[in-house]
Amino acid sequence: MASVNRKVLPGFSLTLGYTVAYLSLLVLLPIAACFVRAASLSWGEFWGAVWTERARAAYSLTFGSSFIAAVVNLVLGALIAWVLVRYSFPGKRLVDSLVDLPLALPTAVGGLVYASLYVKNGWLGRYLVPLGIHGAYTRFGIVLVLVFVGLPFMVRAVQPVLEDLDVESEEASASLGATRLQTFRHVILPALYPAMITGFALAFARSVGEYGSVVFISGNMPFKTEIAPILIVARLEEFAYGEATAIAVVLLVISLTLLILINLLESWTRRHAT
Amino acid sequence: MKRSRFLAILFVGTASLFGCNKSESAATATATGSSSAAPAEKPAQAIELLNVSYDPTRELWREINERFSASYAKEAGVTLTIKQSHGGSSTQARAVIDGLEADVVTLASFLDTDAISKKGLINPGWVDKLPNRSLPYTSTIVFVVRKGNPKQVKDWPDLAKEGIEVITPNPKTSGNGYLSFFSAWGSVVLRGGSKEDATKFVTSLYKHVPVLDSGARGSTTTFVQKQIGDVHLAWENEAHLEVKEAKGELELVYPPISIRAEPHVAVVDGNVDRKKTRAAAEAYLKYMYTDEAQDIVAKHHYRPTTEGALKRHAAEFPEIKMFPVTDIAKDFADAHKQFIAEGGVFDAIYKPKK
Numbered sequence: 001m002a003s004v005n006r007k008v009l010p011g012f013s014l015t016l017g018y019t020v021a022y023l024s025l026l027v028l029l030p031i032a033a034c035f036v037r038a039a040s041l042s043w044g045e046f047w048g049a050v051w052t053e054r055a056r057a058a059y060s061l062t063f064g065s066s067f068i069a070a071v072v073n074l075v076l077g078a079l080i081a082w083v084l085v086r087y088s089f090p091g092k093r094l095v096d097s098l099v100d101l102p103l104a105l106p107t108a109v110g111g112l113v114y115a116s117l118y119v120k121n122g123w124l125g126r127y128l129v130p131l132g133i134h135g136a137y138t139r140f141g142i143v144l145v146l147v148f149v150g151l152p153f154m155v156r157a158v159q160p161v162l163e164d165l166d167v168e169s170e171e172a173s174a175s176l177g178a179t180r181l182q183t184f185r186h187v188i189l190p191a192l193y194p195a196m197i198t199g200f201a202l203a204f205a206r207s208v209g210e211y212g213s214v215v216f217i218s219g220n221m222p223f224k225t226e227i228a229p230i231l232i233v234a235r236l237e238e239f240a241y242g243e244a245t246a247i248a249v250v251l252l253v254i255s256l257t258l259l260i261l262i263n264l265l266e267s268w269t270r271r272h273a274t
Numbered sequence: 275m276k277r278s279r280f281l282a283i284l285f286v287g288t289a290s291l292f293g294c295n296k297s298e299s300a301a302t303a304t305a306t307g308s309s310s311a312a313p314a315e316k317p318a319q320a321i322e323l324l325n326v327s328y329d330p331t332r333e334l335w336r337e338i339n340e341r342f343s344a345s346y347a348k349e350a351g352v353t354l355t356i357k358q359s360h361g362g363s364s365t366q367a368r369a370v371i372d373g374l375e376a377d378v379v380t381l382a383s384f385l386d387t388d389a390i391s392k393k394g395l396i397n398p399g400w401v402d403k404l405p406n407r408s409l410p411y412t413s414t415i416v417f418v419v420r421k422g423n424p425k426q427v428k429d430w431p432d433l434a435k436e437g438i439e440v441i442t443p444n445p446k447t448s449g450n451g452y453l454s455f456f457s458a459w460g461s462v463v464l465r466g467g468s469k470e471d472a473t474k475f476v477t478s479l480y481k482h483v484p485v486l487d488s489g490a491r492g493s494t495t496t497f498v499q500k501q502i503g504d505v506h507l508a509w510e511n512e513a514h515l516e517v518k519e520a521k522g523e524l525e526l527v528y529p530p531i532s533i534r535a536e537p538h539v540a541v542v543d544g545n546v547d548r549k550k551t552r553a554a555a556e557a558y559l560k561y562m563y564t565d566e567a568q569d570i571v572a573k574h575h576y577r578p579t580t581e582g583a584l585k586r587h588a589a590e591f592p593e594i595k596m597f598p599v600t601d602i603a604k605d606f607a608d609a610h611k612q613f614i615a616e617g618g619v620f621d622a623i624y625k626p627k628k
Contacts, residue, residue: 054621112495119500136500137485216492219485220444222624233488234446237364238615239389 031252037245049235049243050250058228063254065139065227066207069146070154073203076147077154078196084155085162099155102148111213114145118217137219142227145213150203157199158192165191190269197266201259208255320353321554326376328363328449328537329491330512334574335380341570342561346554354554362489363449370395370542377546377555380539382449384606387538395544404539410562411576413535414596415450415457417527418497418506418513425504429529430461433505434478441503442483443493445614450490452614454507457533459613460602464531464595477623498524509535511575534596 038046084096102110118125118135128135135141173183211229218225228251235244325335335358343354363382370376371393381387390396401407419427425438433440445451458479462472484502487493490509494516497506508516517524539559546552561567568583577591578584603609613619
């Protein structure tokens with residue numbers, strides 16, 4: 001009676017405690033273990049493991065292809081979300097469920113199927129390879145599967161926001177004399193930016209860590225199509241745990257930095273959207 | 275609504291990731307059949323063994339397990355259930371090191387078994403505990419080619435010829451991969467070539483490899499389903515299955531010389547002592563050297579190692595020069611370090627030209 005709880009939400013300390021404990025157990029602890037394991041190496045060993053010419057080639061491939069795939073998803077994923085929200089057509093629910101499929105399918109299966117489609121005697125490859133388009137065992141193939149695994153993240157991030165978007169503001173914009181393109185650019189798109197950036201970040205992060213599908217389509221040629229997670233597996237095969245986790249730590253640090261930047265960008269657009 | 279379904283699928287997706295370590299239990303049809311044989315006053319004991327092995331041995335061990343548990347029930351009055359676990363050999367070794375309760379390990383390479391031993395789970399000197407250096411069977415690397423062998427691939431030097439594409443997995447991530455590398459290396463240095471010649475040969479050989487799959491089965495898919503490459507460097511036993519399944523589209527070629535692959539077997543001392551399963555585990559591995567087991571081994575295209583079985587099955591296994599890894603290095607660890615590990619010969623092959 002003496003003190004009045006000023007907080008509006010009940011159970012704040014309980015839920016926060018739960019969140020912190022849960023996140024620690026699920027995310028922080030394993031990542032901390034990674035850092036501890038990598039710390040067992042001396043600086044020289046650490047540097048020798050993570051900054052070889054081959055490793056640098058793998059990092060730029062991993063982040064480069066993840067970035068391109070996320071950009072592709074940014075456009076195409078948003079388009080799919082748009083179609084699913086704004087139009088109704090027969091089989092819409094089926095299409096809607098198809099979007100989630102890349103999440104349910106073991107990614108190795110995805111990689112295998114993509115590779116067999118695009119090799120020179122595959123269903124698509126037999127027409128594409130004569131045109132000089134090699135979808136299997138190339139960097140292009142890696143981007144293809146990364147677009148595949150990243151798609152649901154983009155669509156599902158944008159979809160709910162689109163659904164909640166007021167049709168009235170579009171009508172208002174139109175009645176004020178805006179063209180359809182103007183309405184799209186100045187009314188709809190700004191409202192979607194934060195969600196699109198979230199989707200981009202999710203798809204990008206997912207791609208950086210992707211292993212299962214990529215190993216089957218990339219061909220794993222050093223300096224050409226070898227992604228960073230392959231290096232980790234290669235070091236594990238030598239029972240070189242320290243070196244393997246060192247590479248993982250580098251991936252984590254780069255990813256975290258990029259994700260923080262993307263988050264900053266998102267909150268910046270949120271503030272400037274209205 | 276949407277959000278929650280999304281999360282549910284996310285969860286299922288994550289869960290399915292953990293499903294890749296396949297473990298299965300071999301049926302033991304003896305549980306009821308042995309009741310009449312077991313003495314009435316002593317209740318039949320039930321023991322469960324876990325055999326941690328590598329990928330292609332699934333069918334071999336399934337048959338061995340059925341036969342052995344039947345005979346063990348008769349002899350010792352123990353109802354035995356033998357479980358098998360299969361996966362990439364060194365992944366399996368790491369699992370045992372990290373606490374998978376294997377009673378016996380039957381892995382693809384000395385390195386993997388020895389890594390477990392180094393962690394104290396298998397007593398030192400394990401190689402000499404069982405006959406033939408703990409090798410109930412051996413294998414080798416052979417060539418699989420397209421029907422009619424159109425490119426006339428017969429020996430190692432043919433692999434580096436103009437216009438030949440070779441399919442072999444990544445030596446860094448696959449046992450099949452590094453054994454192929456060792457074979458290629460040995461084919462030069464054991465036939466009068468120098469180390470420089472060998473380096474030159476493997477460098478040009480790997481220029482003919484368009485895809486480095488991460489494991490043996492991946493390579494098989496690339497070669498058979500995707501129809502890439504002219505020759506596939508495969509385990510002998512896998513090659514037989516591959517050729518049989520292809521129904522005449524593929525042929526097996528024995529090079530005159532190849533590595534002697536040594537998939538050692540060992541009892542995991544640390545685990546059997548704690549689980550009190552030592553007697554059964556030791557009997558299980560000893561059984562591998564009986565005529566019955568050796569015949570099963572040969573049936574699955576692994577090379578038996580007892581003299582009698584070798585004679586019986588001589589016709590099925592063409593004689594080629596199978597050299598031990600000690601012919602090209604001090605031991606397996608040394609070979610891996612020199613050729614495959616970071617900074618080894620294999621890395622130098624892919625150095626981009628400046």
